[in-house]
Amino acid sequence: MVFIQVCLNGARGAEDGAAVPLSPGAMAEEARAAVAAGASDVHVHPKSPCGQDTLAPRSVAATLAAVRDRVAVPVGVTTGAWAEPDPGARVARIHAWTALPDHASVNWHEPGAEAVAAALLERGVGVEAGIWSGTDGAERFAASPLAPRVLRVLAEVTDPDPVSAEGTARALLDDLGGAHGRPVLLHGEEGGAWPVLRLALRLGLATRIGLEDTLVLPDGARARGNAELVTAAVGR
Template sequence: MLQACLNGARTRAECAHLPVTPQELAAAAREAVAAGAQDLHVHPKNRDAEDTLEPAVVAAVLTAIRSAVPGIPVGVTTGAWAAPYAEMRAAHVRAWTVLPDHASVNWHEDGAAEVAAALLERGVGIEAGIYSGTAALQRFRTWPQAHQVLRVLAEITDTSPQAAVRAAVGLLDELRPVTTSPILLHGEDEAAWPVLRLAVSRRLDIRIGLEDVLQLPDGTPTQTNADLVQAAQQIIHQASETL
């Protein structure tokens, strides 16, 4: 499965063409799906372009994207930067009027289990975010509902390509006895493409988009999620030819 992460917690200062509004995210989603994305991850943003879990904003974003790409699963973040307290994030989830297909929960953040419980109550799939170099895996391992997640996100925080690949291999080894859920492996910035290639070689789910990286594999700056998805598709195709 190839997921496109359309914007992330980035700002227009980092990427002038970052999709922010519901309409921009819908257009970016349409282009990414046309390029081969099968799933979407977005960060709804308020009028100040800040990540938010406010029900009205989440509803507007999801409605716009689903109108543009009907039938494509769409997920959102529940990161602590969008709402500082776990009880606040859980309250937002319980107040959502339009539900995403899934939502990511970062297990290194305090209150992750509380947010995950709210998502399960609403019937929203959980992407369990396990950041490398944190206590996330230990916390996730002890959560009684760990077997109910939609997938595990193995998220590599090292941005040095060699260090990131080593961290990814180590995290995958640690995850193997912990979960039978599908694993989506991804890196960020300079490590995004090396980690994606590792994920492809291991036949794991992958993601790419402006949240993770602003350059194509050859280092050329990119302006669109679609170009990143197309580059990922080329890597998948090249890997399949060697099998």
């Protein structure tokens, strides 16, 4: 069975359209529909009352409670530096969480990534190591003593060009080498989302799709929600 993670919203906001879920209730309903369409796992960005990504314990707990009320698959959150730029404050937020996700993504090229990952592991949260193309993430991950302990590696292709994204993806996979023996989830974004997803499926790798990565279906039509994107991915 193909492992497809649904990424419900990302750092997008109201300006990206009504389909992007921003409240815990909306995220939960999108998660339910996406899992019914074939998603195996959920990745979500909890939001502040003003719609910005946040690691605040109250927002994380509310999001996790709402989503878990609707789905029985693992649920993960972001720890992106844009949600909390100061690495020390990011670690403090994780230690203050009153509800724990099943896993959380850590972008390995960001300052403080090792400390953030260590804090998650200390709390029993699985770590998804986000290795972005165009960064030194792969090199830093290869040298990390925490690398063998992560749940999986997210090979994140940031090239939005549908023509070149597959080549960028292959180069990133080469840079990752054996990824310390950890499972690899390969995905793209924007114009590169569908070409990279198709490559991941051909290679037998886990992948992801959702309104975080793209707002459009393979034919270029605007997606009405995450479930439509998952349905299209399952049928690729």
